[in-house]
Each structure stands twice: as C-alpha cells, then as structure tokens.
Amino acid sequence: MSDRYEPSQFEAKWRQRWKEAEIFTTRTEEGRPKFYGMDFFPYPSGAGLSVGHCRNYVPTDVICRMKVMQGFNVLHPMGFDAFGLPAENEAIKRKSHPAPMIERYAANYRRQMDLIGVSYDWSREFKSSDPSYYKWTQWIFERLFERGLAYRSMAAVNWDPIDKTVLADEEIVGGRAERSGALVEKKWIPQWFFKITDYAQRLIDDLDELNWPEGIKAQQRNWIGRSEGVQFSMTVSIPIHVPDVPTAPDPHIDLRSELEKLQDEIRASGFEPSAKESTIQKVGQIEQDLQKAAGAASGKKFDQAVDAAHKAMGKMSSNLEDFELKSRPNDFQFEVFTTRIDTIFGMTFCVLAPEHPLIDQIAPLVAPEHEQNIRAYQLQAKLLSDTDRQAENREKTGVFTGANAVNPANGKSVPIWIADYVLATYGTGAIMAVPGHDERDYAFATKFGISVIEVITPGGAPTGELPFVSKDGVLVNSGEYSGKGVSEAQKELGDWIERRGIGKRKIQYKLRDWLISRQRYWGCPIPIIHAKDGEMQMVPTDCLPVELPQVENYEPSGDGTSPLAHIPNFVNTTDLDGRLGLRETDTMGGFACSSWYFLRFCDPHNFEKAWEKNLVDYWMPVDCYVGGAEHAVMHLLYARFWTKVLYDAGLVSVKEPFSRLENQGQVLGMTPYRKPTEAENLDVTEEGILISYEEAETLSAEEVSWRWARMSKSKGNVVTPDEAVEHFGADALRLYLLFVAPFNADVNWSNDGMSSQSRFLSRLFKIVSDVKSVYEPRWHDFIGFGEADDKSRKIRRWTHQTIKKCTDDIDRFSFNTYVSTLMIFSNNLSDMTRDLTEPSRPVQLALSEAIDVLIRLLSPGAPHSADELWESIGASGFVFNAEWPVASADLVAEDEVTIAVQVNGKLRDTFTVSIGAKEEDVKALALASEKVQPHLEGKTIRKVIVIPAKLVNIVAN
RNA sequence: GCCGGGGUGGCGGAAUGGUAGACGCGGCGGUCUCAAACACCGUUGGGCUAAAACUCGUGCGGGUUCGAGUCCCGCCCCCGGCACCA
Numbered sequence A: 001m002s003d004r005y006e007p008s009q010f011e012a013k014w015r016q017r018w019k020e021a022e023i024f025t026t027r028t029e030e031g032r033p034k035f036y037g038m039d040f041f042p043y044p045s046g047a048g049l050s051v052g053h054c055r056n057y058v059p060t061d062v063i064c065r066m067k068v069m070q071g072f073n074v075l076h077p078m079g080f081d082a083f084g085l086p087a088e089n090e091a092i093k094r095k096s097h098p099a100p101m102i103e104r105y106a107a108n109y110r111r112q113m114d115l116i117g118v119s120y121d122w123s124r125e126f127k128s129s130d131p132s133y134y135k136w137t138q139w140i141f142e143r144l145f146e147r148g149l150a151y152r153s154m155a156a157v158n159w160d161p162i163d164k165t166v167l168a169d170e171e172i173v174g175g176r177a178e179r180s181g182a183l184v185e186k187k188w189i190p191q192w193f194f195k196i197t198d199y200a201q202r203l204i205d206d207l208d209e210l211n212w213p214e215g216i217k218a219q220q221r222n223w224i225g226r227s228e229g230v231q232f233s234m235t236v237s238i239p240i241h242v243p244d245v246p247t248a249p250d251p252h253i254d255l256r257s258e259l260e261k262l263q264d265e266i267r268a269s270g271f272e273p274s275a276k277e278s279t280i281q282k283v284g285q286i287e288q289d290l291q292k293a294a295g296a297a298s299g300k301k302f303d304q305a306v307d308a309a310h311k312a313m314g315k316m317s318s319n320l321e322d323f324e325l326k327s328r329p330n331d332f333q334f335e336v337f338t339t340r341i342d343t344i345f346g347m348t349f350c351v352l353a354p355e356h357p358l359i360d361q362i363a364p365l366v367a368p369e370h371e372q373n374i375r376a377y378q379l380q381a382k383l384l385s386d387t388d389r390q391a392e393n394r395e396k397t398g399v400f401t402g403a404n405a406v407n408p409a410n411g412k413s414v415p416i417w418i419a420d421y422v423l424a425t426y427g428t429g430a431i432m433a434v435p436g437h438d439e440r441d442y443a444f445a446t447k448f449g450i451s452v453i454e455v456i457t458p459g460g461a462p463t464g465e466l467p468f469v470s471k472d473g474v475l476v477n478s479g480e481y482s483g484k485g486v487s488e489a490q491k492e493l494g495d496w497i498e499r500r501g502i503g504k505r506k507i508q509y510k511l512r513d514w515l516i517s518r519q520r521y522w523g524c525p526i527p528i529i530h531a532k533d534g535e536m537q538m539v540p541t542d543c544l545p546v547e548l549p550q551v552e553n554y555e556p557s558g559d560g561t562s563p564l565a566h567i568p569n570f571v572n573t574t575d576l577d578g579r580l581g582l583r584e585t586d587t588m589g590g591f592a593c594s595s596w597y598f599l600r601f602c603d604p605h606n607f608e609k610a611w612e613k614n615l616v617d618y619w620m621p622v623d624c625y626v627g628g629a630e631h632a633v634m635h636l637l638y639a640r641f642w643t644k645v646l647y648d649a650g651l652v653s654v655k656e657p658f659s660r661l662e663n664q665g666q667v668l669g670m671t672p673y674r675k676p677t678e679a680e681n682l683d684v685t686e687e688g689i690l691i692s693y694e695e696a697e698t699l700s701a702e703e704v705s706w707r708w709a710r711m712s713k714s715k716g717n718v719v720t721p722d723e724a725v726e727h728f729g730a731d732a733l734r735l736y737l738l739f740v741a742p743f744n745a746d747v748n749w750s751n752d753g754m755s756s757q758s759r760f761l762s763r764l765f766k767i768v769s770d771v772k773s774v775y776e777p778r779w780h781d782f783i784g785f786g787e788a789d790d791k792s793r794k795i796r797r798w799t800h801q802t803i804k805k806c807t808d809d810i811d812r813f814s815f816n817t818y819v820s821t822l823m824i825f826s827n828n829l830s831d832m833t834r835d836l837t838e839p840s841r842p843v844q845l846a847l848s849e850a851i852d853v854l855i856r857l858l859s860p861g862a863p864h865s866a867d868e869l870w871e872s873i874g875a876s877g878f879v880f881n882a883e884w885p886v887a888s889a890d891l892v893a894e895d896e897v898t899i900a901v902q903v904n905g906k907l908r909d910t911f912t913v914s915i916g917a918k919e920e921d922v923k924a925l926a927l928a929s930e931k932v933q934p935h936l937e938g939k940t941i942r943k944v945i946v947i948p949a950k951l952v953n954i955v956a957n
Numbered sequence B: 001g002c003c004g005g006g007g008u009g010g011c012g013g014a015a016u017g018g019u020a021g022a023c024g025c026g027g028c029g030g031u032c033u034c035a036a037a038c039a040c041c042g043u044u045g046g047g048c049u050a051a052a053a054c055u056c057g058u059g060c061g062g063g064u065u066c067g068a069g070u071c072c073c074g075c076c077c078c079c080g081g082c083a084c085c086a
Helices: A007-021 A051-069 A085-093 A098-115 A131-146 A196-209 A214-224 A255-268 A275-296 A300-326 A341-346 A358-365 A368-383 A439-448 A486-500 A613-619 A635-648 A693-698 A721-728 A730-739 A752-772 A790-811 A815-833 A841-858 A863-872 A919-928
Strands: A034-039 A073-075 A150-160 A165-167 A185-194 A227-237 A333-338 A349-352 A399-406 A413-418 A430-433 A503-508 A528-531 A536-538 A572-574 A580-583 A624-627 A661-663 A667-674 A704-710 A896-903 A906-914 A941-947 A951-956
Touching (some): A007 A721, A034 A613, A051 A667, A051 A721, A131 A150, A131 A536, A196 A214, A196 A635, A214 A635, A227 A486, A333 A430, A333 A503, A358 A368, A486 A503, A752 A863, A896 A919, A906 A919, A919 A941
Parallel strands (some): A034 A624
Antiparallel strands (some): A150 A165, A227 A333, A227 A399, A349 A430, A572 A580, A896 A906
C-alpha cells in the first residue's frame, strides 16, 4: 500500500468488490432497530449529475453507512421520478420517445452515483413510469376516488400555453409556470382535483411533531393559510339615485344634507311598499320648506339653487315609483368573511370581486351610468392577466355599483363597490371594507373619497390622525361595544352575529384543491371510464394498469385535450356493464407518482398489491429524508396528504411519511457574463449576457463579470462528479462536499478545495503506514489491562473524544465538523507518530486502537480509502460490515483541565490542575497568580466564582 | 409588508451562558531543489510592541448576568419564501 492517497490505484477496485459482495443489499435482522434514510426521488435529466446533486447524496450516504455500522437495519433506496413534463419535453426536443430516453438517462445517473460510492440498495430500484409501479399509482387514485377525494369539475384553471397543459397552483410562481416560465392563462375546462382542502387542518396540526427545518414548516403553514374569522351576510339596498345638488348659501337650510337625511329615512323604512306613501309625503314636506326658505331669502343665486333642488326632488319622486316596480332588494344578500369582526363599526363600504355572481343580478337595477361602469370594469378585469392584476404596488381600481349594503351592526348603509383587489377565489369573494384599520381598504377609500372611521385606538380616545394604524387597543365609535378591548369585542360580536343568525364563525384556508390532471402523454393515465350516461367508473384493480399506449406521436395538442384523446384504440372501451364507454384521457401530474414511492421502496417487487402492510409498517416513517428546499409546498405537501388518506383508509399506520427532513444547500458555479452592447440593451437581465467559458477566455478581465449561479446545463457552469473523481478521487470529492460548508448552506464551488482533502487523506495513509509496523491486531484483547503511561492515556483520550464527536456530528448533520474532527485527530496522531521508534507496549496498543478507530470513523465519509487502509492493517472484509466504535465515557474524560482565571470577567491567566482538584485549592491558585495580582491592586475582592473544571472569576472593585 | 433563516479574521466556517476565531483555504517565513512545482515544518484577528504586557474585537444601540457570539428588548443589513388571502 502506498503512503499517499492515490485514488486511481484502489477506488474502482473497492467499488467492484462492494458490488460483487452485494454488501448494500438491505438486511433485516431480528432484534435490530431500523433506519430508513432516503434522498428525494430524482428526475433523470440528460445532463447527468452535477456535484450539486452529490451534495445531497453523499451526506445521506454518510449517515446511512454509520447506521449500518451501528447495527441498524438500514433501508437506503434509490429510484427515478421518470414520468412528467421535463422528460416529455426533452424527448420531444430530441425527437425520440421518452421511455428509452429515460432508461438511458437513469442508467447514467446510476453509473455516477456508483462512481462516488453511494451505498444504495439497487435491488429495490424502480421508475415511476414502470407499469408495475404506476399500476399502483392508479390503484391509489381509485382509493381517493372512492373516498370522494378525487373529483372532476369545471374550474378556471392555470393553463400553460408553452407546455400546453393545465398546472396546479403550487406550480405557479408569480403568475408564471415554474417550469416553462410561461405566463399562465385562465382556462375554463373540466379538470381532475384531489380534495386536499379536506386535510388542511391536519396538514397544519401535524407539522408540530415533525423534525423539519422551520422554514419549510412555515412555508407549508403559510401556503395552507389558515385564518379564523366570522362570515356573515349583508343585505343589499339599491338607493334612489341622487344627483348633485348645490349647497344653499343660507346656512340654515342645507339642501344636500336634507336630501341625505331623506335617503336615510327611506333606507330605514326597509323599502317596504307601505312606506312609499309616507316617503313621498316627506319629499313634499321638504319641497314646502324649501319654498318657504326661498320666500324668506333674496338674491338670484338662491333661486337657482332652489330650482335645482326642485328638479332633484322631482327625479327622486319618480325614481321612487320606478323602484317599486323594478326590484325587491330584500332578496339580495351576499356573504363577507372577516378576521376583524371587531372593526365592523368602521365599515364604510363593501367590495365585491369583479367575478362575484351577485353583480350580474344587481347591475340591471342600478342607475344606467353605474351599470355601464360595472360592465366596463368587469370586461377590463377579464382582459387583465393575473400577473398584471397582481403587479406590485398596483394602484387600486374599482367602480361604485350604485347599490348599497346595510351594516348589520348599526343599520347604516354603505356603498357597494367592485374592485379587483378582492379575489373571487378566496373567502366569499366579497369583503366589508374598513379603511380605518386596513391598509388596502384605506388606499382604496383615499383614492375614491370614501369616508374613514376610527374604531380602534391604543388609548381609548380617538386619535383623529389619519391613517389610523391601530390593530390592537380599545374600541371607539362602535356603539355599545365602545370601550371594550379588541379580543373581547371580537368574541362578543362573534356571539352576537351567531345569535342573530346573520352569520357564523368560520375558519378559512388559502389552500385550494390540488389540480392533478394534465393534457400530456408522458404521465400515469387516470383509471376512469366515462360511461354513456355520464357515470364515472373506476377501472377494476385486475384490469390495472391502464397502460399508456405505444404511439409515434405524442405531442400535446394544445386545444385543452390530452394527446391520448386522439387515439381511438385507447379512448374507446367498454364500461363495467359491457356498454361502450370512453376512457379518461388526461394523465396525472408527476407529483402524484412521487407521493407514495417511499412506500413502494419498502416492498418494491410486489405484484399482488401495492405493498405488504407489515413491511411498510416496519420501515415507515422515513427517518431521514434529504433533498432541496424547492419542494416545500409541492412534493412535501402532496406526499403528506396521500399518506394521511392512506392512513385513514387503514392502508398504512403512519400519519406522516417523513419524520426528519434536511435540506442541503445549493452548489453554485462560477458563471461568466458580459455587458451587453448598445444594440442589445433590450431584454437583458441585470447580470448581463450569459456567455460560455470559451467566450470568457477570449475577453479581457474587465469585460467579463463572474457571478455565482446555481449549476445548470443552460448556464454552462456544471462541474460533474466524473471530472472531479478523475482529477481528485471519489473520496476527496466526498470529503470536500462534507467539509466545504454546513450542510444546509450554499457553496461557491471551487475545485481547489478538493486538493486539501487529498492532502488530508494522504496524511492518513502516511500515519497508517508509519504505525503499521507496530500495529497489534489483537489490541482489543490487551488494551486497558496493563499499565498505562501518559502518552498512551493521551492517545486513548483523543481516540475516544473523536469517537464521541464524530458520532454526534453525523447524527446532527454537522458533517463539516465531523471531517474537521478527523483532521484534528490525524494532526495529533501524526505529531505523535512522526518519530515513532520502539513505542512502549501501552503506546503500541493505544496507537493500534487509534488507527483501527480512525479507519472506522473515516469509512462513512471516505469509504474507498477506509477499506484500502483496513486491508493494509490486515483486517478482513469491509469496514462497512465492521462495528461503529463506542466512546467510553471514562476515557473521554480529561484527567487534567485548564482553568481560566478572570478578573471581572476578563481573562488574565490560565493554569492546569488535575480533574479532581478541590475548589478551595483552585481558588487559592487563582488568587495567587502573578498575572492576576496587578489587576487586583487597590481593589477589594467582593466575590470569587469557581466553576469546576472551567474557570475562576474574581469580582473586585 | 408578512413569515423563516442568517450577520464571527482576507475567505469557507468552529464555539452545551464560561479561555472567541477550532478545522481548512489564502498569506508570510523556512526546509527540500540548480530553480520551480509538489510535499513538509513554523507562523498568521486588529492596534501598540524587539518581545511580553496591555488594549480593541462576533452588524448597531440598550439590558439581564460574576461572566454574553450565545439570553431579553429596540433597530440595521443580507439570503430564502409568500404577497391586495380581507
């Protein structure tokens, strides 16, 4: 064996031996605990793996390898997420069929995974596109269908015009399709949904018990978006149209306010037909009053005012007549949802989403100019894309409907507006607007001159200063609720609304049902037959899978139907009763396939059923699930949902699939950009124009700006494991990936880092080679029995401290400190072994133990080197099958400790004492310290704090 | 704006409330070499120093504590996610 790390000499050899000995095959032995460690199901892309992928796979491999050595039954599987858009698009681009293409890509992935020595049990591999797998995806679909959790319905859905299919809400980011980048259009077509909303509450509640990154849990909570509030109904009133009336110059008679008073009275009458008579009388009375006033006053201007008022009155009266003939406004109601029922007295208007169904009912009844405004606004809203509508800081728009609604809390009438800042898809699509205490309503009210009422103040007295920002405090201007605190008022108003039967408390979620159907070929067919009478029938289990037909052309049609719809042999079938029927032609989105693969790994070759329950019960949940953070609200939410459904159906015994989740950081590659020339100024990102490494070479340093960007084929900045292994070796790559940064931190990749790992490994080879001549293979039989000496004690302490630290570090995913602990150990050992001549027997034994342990601890991180070293010291088999060392608490403990001496918390001296030193002695030594004395001069010692085996702090002033 | 995670040398980063900067990269000095590369050895937070001593130092301002990178309060900045969700 060489005394240097020369990967080309042995790494391939060991990989071959591992394969031949099938050491990675999952073992289940009685009486052992289990450990299920898994990486996210990758989609095999033509680009192959980058070192970024390896940053996911290597750490999982390290923890799984350690668990095996610790005596766990370990399940560490790998498979491929082969169905779905990316594969199909790639196949279309390459003018090939996705099935053989995916085969090739997956084989290449596997080759690369093997190249870096990951210990997957390949005997359990499958692809989600294997009929033997998707048969059971269909079977699970049917279990959802049976339970009413898979349904087909018309909906305005996200249509991706590039990929020519609909997509789930989770796949849309900022109005664009996450994958294709296309601006999403709304399309009104029948689609399949999974009723994930039924599980919204449980999906929130059960997050608490999961050992997941806080950020992911928060993203899921936020996506599900639970809010508690009150939903209540509002009654519509369509008031008499009042034209503008000039204000009279006589302060005693304000025409405008008289008219408004009249309106209020009309409203208060509740529009009862019987009130019409008295209302008309009142109008007459006001007319008389006005005439009197006119008589008393003089001047032409006032006469004009009265004339105008008369005209207004006339119009009012005639409108009143119309009104009774045209409508029965009591029939019109709409529901609003609010989380702030305590602000109900601050409601000064209501807003309906432009798509709200009530609008079509009231539009014909309001004054003609309002109806026109409504129609124009609705049209505008329809034409506006989602992105434009949701553009940042967009100015509020809206129109008054001409109709009013009655605030149930105080009977006051408020105008109903329509505005697109209210979303039709959330809550009831209508709100009570409280501009006093809601920013959006405030912006709207200010723009359209709607009044603002302050109903909450921090102190109890209105501040009068707009805008009112208080969210918490005491109610004012709120009738009998004035003076109450916010939470008290919320409770009482909620009770009051429920008592009156106007509405009830409600929990509202942002989450919407999971849109699962896709109008694409390369996916799992939905196993449903549409019978002639419209009935939807499940394909019986023994007829599953409904296989994808082999076809030449599978391009998406783009007309909203699946390519399968154009294949008569597929579409035409018979239903359960033997009558002609039509197959469902949509396929399931890829996320359905990846929502249960972790169950299949427990029993991957079962042809009778999806899984044997006791096998799933044994392995589940996944103890450690590792992958990127980008799946926070997609795969990770869907998989949790399916698991819960299967739990409810009694098919699995866990409510949650992944008890621990870890997200690896991204690996960023150096990416060259250049400044655009003047002609190119349009359509350039702020980084500049992406260029190739070759082009960068031809340009001067000033012309190129290098940036760190996620490795991707399109950016040309990918570093592959193949090149890294070729130049530095698989173990150097593995250790570098572990060491370079904390596991979840992003990394700026540089190949230089691997050479330092190569040096480290060479140092280990050197140490082992130096110690080999004195290595005692039976150290275990002798160590601890004879006399120890200082040197041997020191070595054994290092050894056992290293065992403890490495074990803890791997368990808590602190792989960078795991590697650095091995480095410290090896630095210490090489200092010790540099001039190794005739060691004492205790030192010989201690060094033998140290070398043995070092190799075992190294093995998860650098398995090839570990086996090579293992063999060189005459051990047999593989380190993988050896036991993980256990630290002895006695040996870990120091026999001497350094005591820090502080004066008023500042370090002044250190000294060493034996571990058992008495507190008084330590204290005396500290006080006697020469370095401490000057700092105590002229001061009185107030207190001396002694922390055993740590420090002494002298408090003096 | 809201939610989550962060802010420590030239850089990546260590540090159960107890000696800040482990380990590594880079730098500097040296050994080897005709020389360079490799490798190895030593050194390396700033200030002041010949050196020691001293002093400053974990984004900023307060606080708790004998003692704070770590805990509490108020800010600033960076990264990620969501975003007119009533």
